[in-house]
Amino acid sequence: MSKILSPTQTYHILEELNHQPNKKLGQNFLIDKNIVKKSLTLANVQPHDKVVEIGPGLGTLSSALLEANVLLYAVEKDSTLADYLSNTIKPNFPNNFHLLTADALDFPIATLPILYFDNFKIIANLPYAIATPWLDLILSGPLPISMTLMLQKEAADRFCAKEGSKSFGAISIFLSSAFKKSNEHKVSRHCFYPEPNVDSTLLHLEKLPNPFIFHPKTKELIRFFFTQRRKQIGSLIKQLPPSDNLTSWLNFLSSKKFPTTTRPEDLPIHMWQQLDFHLSV
Structure with missing residues (x-):
């Protein structure tokens, strides 16, 4: 060397x-x-x-x-x-x-x-x-x-x-x-x-064998959530324009036992990946 x-x-x-x-x-x-x-x-x-x-x-x-x-x-x-x-x-x-x-x-x-x-x-x-x-x-x-x-x-x-x-x-x-x-x-x-x-x-x-790459719009939204990381997901979404995709994601989170009172820092990574899926529909 x-x-x-x-x-x-x-x-x-x-x-x-x-x-x-x-x-x-x-x-x-x-x-x-x-x-x-x-x-x-x-x-x-x-x-x-x-x-x-x-x-x-x-x-x-x-x-x-x-x-x-x-x-x-x-x-x-x-x-x-x-x-x-x-x-x-x-x-x-x-x-x-x-x-x-x-x-x-x-x-x-x-x-x-x-x-x-x-x-x-x-x-x-x-x-x-x-x-x-x-x-x-x-x-x-x-x-x-x-x-x-x-x-x-x-x-x-x-x-x-x-x-x-x-x-x-x-x-x-x-x-x-x-x-x-x-x-x-x-x-x-x-x-x-x-x-x-x-x-x-x-x-x-x-x-990873199957790496997940987020779409740019999803990344922008996730960054927004973490600018106010101690606020609840439901409260943060109310600051955004109405969106059927976001409503669908919130309903999905609730079905997986993550209520709208969950904070961004407590949401697992695979649930953020679901946000990407819901925004892509």
């Missing part, structure tokens, strides 16, 4: 680039080789895998992936870092490293060709600011066969939250309908430079 940059080396490279880590872009660079190895192990990286990476930064994870002989499609918003990667890593892997300088919210799977849409993995150290909107885009499809994501612990807890918990929300519903959590690994804040204020979680997710 490629040599992992130490905090001092990372500092000097950034100094040479005249680059200050951008907090808004979540630029905390990984400096622990064991975490890099753990990422590849959890993702079960194999030669010739097609991999998407978000925010490669100084290329610590990218280098390890490329040395494992994957076909890597990466998107980096910071032009200074993208130029650095183009000058240092790209020459060593001219055929396997495909780097796009752009916003991951505009290109959530970088420049991955359609040919690979049914068989690719995502491995990424996700910037906190874009974690939820980026994941929301990914869950609209095409879906990767797995995702191995470095996330701030709070985000990881929210993504995998179960109904009845304070962290349960719209993104929990969308994610758990398409993926299952197969593993997670706690990551100390000391594994990054500069050191963030919170610890992280390395989360491995695998696509």
Whole structure:
């Protein structure tokens, strides 16, 4: 595996680039080789895998992936870092490293060709600011066969939250309908430079055999419900224009012992999937 940059080396490279880590872009660079190895192990990286990476930064994870002989499609918003990667890593892997300088919210799977849409993995150290909107885009499809994501612990807890918990929300519903959590690994804040204020979680997710993808209108409605998560479902629906589809869904919920007094956070995921079915009729 490629040599992992130490905090001092990372500092000097950034100094040479005249680059200050951008907090808004979540630029905390990984400096622990064991975490890099753990990422590849959890993702079960194999030669010739097609991999998407978000925010490669100084290329610590990218280098390890490329040395494992994957076909890597990466998107980096910071032009200074993208130029650095183009000058240092790209020459060593001219055929396997495909780097796009752009916003991951505009290109959530970088420049991955359609040919690979049914068989690719995502491995990424996700910037906190874009974690939820980026994941929301990914869950609209095409879906990767797995995702191995470095996330701030709070985000990881929210993504995998179960109904009845304070962290349960719209993104929990969308994610758990398409993926299952197969593993997670706690990551100390000391594994990054500069050191963030919170610890992280390395989360491995695998696509379900029959993933459920919500329609855009259903997702919008579910997000609305969770903006007022402590209100009752019946009260929230009264704020919306009259709808036979929503009335039908409410009747279905009642038949399954979920009265109109149920709060959004207490409704199981399969009942939210039923909302999608009822809105599609």
